[in-house]
Amino acid sequence: MNVLLIGSGGREHALAWKLRQSPQLGKLHAIPGSAAMKSLAECHAIAVDDFEKIYACCLAKKIGLVVVGPEAPLAGGISDFLGAKGIKVFGPSQKGAMLEASKQFAKEFMDRNSIPTAAFTALYDAAFAREKIKANQKYPVVIKADGLAAGKGVRICADEGEALEAVADFMERRIFGGSGSKVVLEEFLTGREASVLALVDGNSFLLLPVARDHKRLQDGDAGPNTGGMGAVCPVEISAPDLEIIKKEILQRFVDGIKKERIPFCGVIFAGLMFTPGGPKVLEFNVRFGDPETQSIMPLIKGDLLALLKACADGKLAGKELETSAQTCVSVVLAAGGYPEAPEKGKEITGLYKVPAGSLVFHSGTAIKDDGYITSGGRVLSVTAAGANLEEARKKAYAAVSKVSFEGMQYRKDIGV
Numbered sequence: 001m002n003v004l005l006i007g008s009g010g011r012e013h014a015l016a017w018k019l020r021q022s023p024q025l026g027k028l029h030a031i032p033g034s035a036a037m038k039s040l041a042e043c044h045a046i047a048v049d050d051f052e053k054i055y056a057c058c059l060a061k062k063i064g065l066v067v068v069g070p071e072a073p074l075a076g077g078i079s080d081f082l083g084a085k086g087i088k089v090f091g092p093s094q095k096g097a098m099l100e101a102s103k104q105f106a107k108e109f110m111d112r113n114s115i116p117t118a119a120f121t122a123l124y125d126a127a128f129a130r131e132k133i134k135a136n137q138k139y140p141v142v143i144k145a146d147g148l149a150a151g152k153g154v155r156i157c158a159d160e161g162e163a164l165e166a167v168a169d170f171m172e173r174r175i176f177g178g179s180g181s182k183v184v185l186e187e188f189l190t191g192r193e194a195s196v197l198a199l200v201d202g203n204s205f206l207l208l209p210v211a212r213d214h215k216r217l218q219d220g221d222a223g224p225n226t227g228g229m230g231a232v233c234p235v236e237i238s239a240p241d242l243e244i245i246k247k248e249i250l251q252r253f254v255d256g257i258k259k260e261r262i263p264f265c266g267v268i269f270a271g272l273m274f275t276p277g278g279p280k281v282l283e284f285n286v287r288f289g290d291p292e293t294q295s296i297m298p299l300i301k302g303d304l305l306a307l308l309k310a311c312a313d314g315k316l317a318g319k320e321l322e323t324s325a326q327t328c329v330s331v332v333l334a335a336g337g338y339p340e341a342p343e344k345g346k347e348i349t350g351l352y353k354v355p356a357g358s359l360v361f362h363s364g365t366a367i368k369d370d371g372y373i374t375s376g377g378r379v380l381s382v383t384a385a386g387a388n389l390e391e392a393r394k395k396a397y398a399a400v401s402k403v404s405f406e407g408m409q410y411r412k413d414i415g416v
Ligand code: GLY
Pocket: 151, 213, 227, 228, 285, 288, 289, 290, 291, 292
């Protein structure tokens, strides 16, 4: 079967690496793919929102399954568009993608379906939001822009002043455009976070090994929020928490999409907080996580393509996931100036010195004069698996030590 993978980041590089191991794979194509993905897939310079051209590519290349990486084309309705033309897609419908593209939609879905989450209020205009904030007695409080904001639309506000500033930024200054036309005011939860990803075919789910990413730029969770500076997989989950994840989060999610007739074939990614009152959902994403995927893929032993195809065919029930007993650590190497103003065009050295057995997934690189240069904020995800966390960290950081580029930043405490 020929497969078309949509996207160009480290997540898609890891997916391409894993899909290439499938005995069912004919030819792998990518739109747009990346310089590094060219050794794994035939890459096509087509925009991810140009659905007509993507469809034409599916016909020309006899694509049996489209796998969508990023959220934007899902929110734009790529699955509905291609699905209506008879193309199989792993990635939810536009309505399903609203679970990521609208915080309000997601919170109300959780509420209707008794999925444990923080208390919230949706606020539709700035004057009303200010009124609610002035009446709020409990800080910190969380304010989220309703729409997609590249992971930057969440503010933890320590006091009334910060909350009012968030409302002004999101709703009046519109720093995220229309994504801030509504906001969600949310109870602040404490605890450790985890990323729970499951494959879904619309009727059942299959839990992937649970990962944890590190969102802040610097060690000890200091500095600004980023798209993710590294990930570890699996993380330890107690038996009672695992029970809640399966029964009260994932099963209720599947029951909810069925009851509400939301077509959903793809990944549900629940960002969780393990609170003293049990695991609660902070947010839903409707795609594989980045950099979580870079730490999950090396642990999947079976045929990923067979599972994604089973989802697209509505035949996931009864399928099992074969995973390695190892632990995997993925360290993101980011550009100088990231996240505000990443420097680009810096020569990357030492990639060929990375020890065999470690993996380097490219998030933002380009080719210049036969060598790689930086071309994005997050540049590389250096990944290694080991018998335990300590060994995986040691191997991952040994690989990191071989690579360099001017301004390179990375955390030394991934997995800690
Ligand atoms: N690592 C968080 C995300 O993919 O949204």
